[in-house]
Amino acid sequence: MTITYKNVYINNASTIAGIYEANGPLKEYFDKTYTKDLYFGETSWEHAEIKLLKDSIDLLLKKTKFKETDINLLISGDLQNQIASSDYMAREYNIPFLGIYNACATSSEGLIIASTFIDSKKVNNCIVSTVSHNTSAEKQYRNPVEYGTPKPETATFTVTGAASILLTNEKTNIRIESATIGKTIDKGTKDVNHMGAVMAPAAADTIYRHLTDMNRNPDYYDLILTGDLGKYGKNILINYMKEVYNLDISSNYDDCGTIIYDTDKQPVLAGGSGPACSALVNYSYILTKMHEKKLKKVLIVPTGALFSPTMYFQKESLPAIAHAVSLEVVEK
Amino acid sequence: MNNKEYQKFIETYTPKPKVFENALVSFLVGGALGSFSELLLQLYQLWFHLPRKESGVIVILTLIVIASVLTALGIFDVLVTKLKSALIIPITGFAHSITSAALEYRTEGLVLGIGANIFKLAGTVILYGVVSVYLFGLLRIIIIGG
Numbered sequence: 001m002t003i004t005y006k007n008v009y010i011n012n013a014s015t016i017a018g019i020y021e022a023n024g025p026l027k028e029y030f031d032k033t034y035t036k037d038l039y040f041g042e043t044s045w046e047h048a049e050i051k052l053l054k055d056s057i058d059l060l061l062k063k064t065k066f067k068e069t070d071i072n073l074l075i076s077g078d079l080q081n082q083i084a085s086s087d088y089m090a091r092e093y094n095i096p097f098l099g100i101y102n103a104c105a106t107s108s109e110g111l112i113i114a115s116t117f118i119d120s121k122k123v124n125n126c127i128v129s130t131v132s133h134n135t136s137a138e139k140q141y142r143n144p145v146e147y148g149t150p151k152p153e154t155a156t157f158t159v160t161g162a163a164s165i166l167l168t169n170e171k172t173n174i175r176i177e178s179a180t181i182g183k184t185i186d187k188g189t190k191d192v193n194h195m196g197a198v199m200a201p202a203a204a205d206t207i208y209r210h211l212t213d214m215n216r217n218p219d220y221y222d223l224i225l226t227g228d229l230g231k232y233g234k235n236i237l238i239n240y241m242k243e244v245y246n247l248d249i250s251s252n253y254d255d256c257g258t259i260i261y262d263t264d265k266q267p268v269l270a271g272g273s274g275p276a277c278s279a280l281v282n283y284s285y286i287l288t289k290m291h292e293k294k295l296k297k298v299l300i301v302p303t304g305a306l307f308s309p310t311m312y313f314q315k316e317s318l319p320a321i322a323h324a325v326s327l328e329v330v331e332k
Numbered sequence: 333m334n335n336k337e338y339q340k341f342i343e344t345y346t347p348k349p350k351v352f353e354n355a356l357v358s359f360l361v362g363g364a365l366g367s368f369s370e371l372l373l374q375l376y377q378l379w380f381h382l383p384r385k386e387s388g389v390i391v392i393l394t395l396i397v398i399a400s401v402l403t404a405l406g407i408f409d410v411l412v413t414k415l416k417s418a419l420i421i422p423i424t425g426f427a428h429s430i431t432s433a434a435l436e437y438r439t440e441g442l443v444l445g446i447g448a449n450i451f452k453l454a455g456t457v458i459l460y461g462v463v464s465v466y467l468f469g470l471l472r473i474i475i476i477g478g
Contacts, residue, residue, distance in 0.1 A: 146403055
């Protein structure tokens with residue numbers, strides 16, 4: 001299902017990142033970084049995650065000069081049980097709130113919901129936020145943080161950061177042109193340390209359907225950018241698209257998980273993951289390049305593994321999803 | 333591409349785990365840890381004039397303390413990523429699993445946090461350890477009479 005939008009613009013965005021991201025190649029693109037530890041002056045990782053999210057919204061409001069009461073709608077999601085970080089962040093603001101969950105594809109789900117609300121004139125503006133925190137995610141999904149286990153090279157590293165974006169119906173120089181809602185796809189992969197393999201078919205299906213629905217070739221876009229497939233998943237996607245859909249995306253394709261870190265030098269194995277991974281890269285680096293007109297048409301495809309530890313222990317394979325959102329520089 | 337074909341397809345693009353290298357590191361480091369324990373065993377007998385059995389208990393306690401302190405200092409998990417299973421399989425791994433769980437859940441309090449979660453990883457070892465002790469004890473009685 002592909003939706004086209006006529007009247008949805010990106011007003012501004014804010015990005016807050018942790019120490020591993022600040023040590024990565026995109027350091028200068030983030031609005032704010034915390035480089036001391038992963039607590040940010042809070043007493044627990046969960047509180048630290050909530051702080052990140054609040055910081056990103058406060059900073060966004062400051063950057064845009066919009067007041068809290070001017071915002072019509074706030075959409076946010078994260079990786080905690082009951083999307084706790086978003087819920088506890090939302091209680092601090094006097095803004096109508098929708099909580100969403102699509103694992104690491106949460107940012108694109110939020111963009112699609114917000115764009116649809118704005119384009120259908122139900123609201124004038126909307127903030128879409130997401131957050132992830134390395135150690136609170138480890139605690140939520142895996143073993144205690146201090147517990148060491150040898151991990152395979154295909155495992156990914158959860159990004160610590162929060163990103164918020166303000167969409168409006170007032171014209172700016174970047175617009176959301178169209179979006180494709182992904183289908184949940186499960187190709188039977190059961191390896192939680194190989195999320196790239198879990199999510200690549202979902203990304204491939206969404207990219208293929210987007211290009212077909214919009215009657216476009218891959219080279220229509222200056223860049224097609226998946227969320228967090230990592231260096232092995234990236235390779236799987238390129239070859240899977242060739243084999244199954246006969247589409248070659250290798251020349252203008254990249255993955256946020258391999259952009260946010262230097263995978264050769266940093267201890268991040270196959271690359272970054274988590275909802276903040278794609279959101280941080282898209283809202284900082286990609287938007288900057290679009291403002292500079294170095295990129296004019298970008299298809300962002302955040303990818304998410306919709307897995308639950310309980311279902312995994314009950315021997316279920318891992319479902320995945322990817323939503324595509326097309327960003328375009330507005331030519332004057 | 334059906335699910336079976338996909339699982340075959342991704343194998344081509346997935347690096348093989350370095351089984352031999354990991355096993356060799358584990359073997360050498362695990363062996364060194366064993367030799368270190370043996371040295372302690374001899375030294376404790378010499379220093380404290382303890383019988384071998386009691387000295388063994390203190391060796392185990394020493395290893396538990398070292399592993400727990402290294403876990404609390406955030407060093408043990410880094411060592412595990414480098415030294416593979418050599419530190420996880422011996423008693424050091426057991427101590428590490430308990431200390432790391434205690435550290436993790438201290439933010440939820442003494443009862444619902446640490447108390448409820450401290451054996452999250454070690455519980456399996458304790459349960460099946462006790463069950464196997466009973467089974468093998470029973471077998472021993474049946475076969476050699478005690």
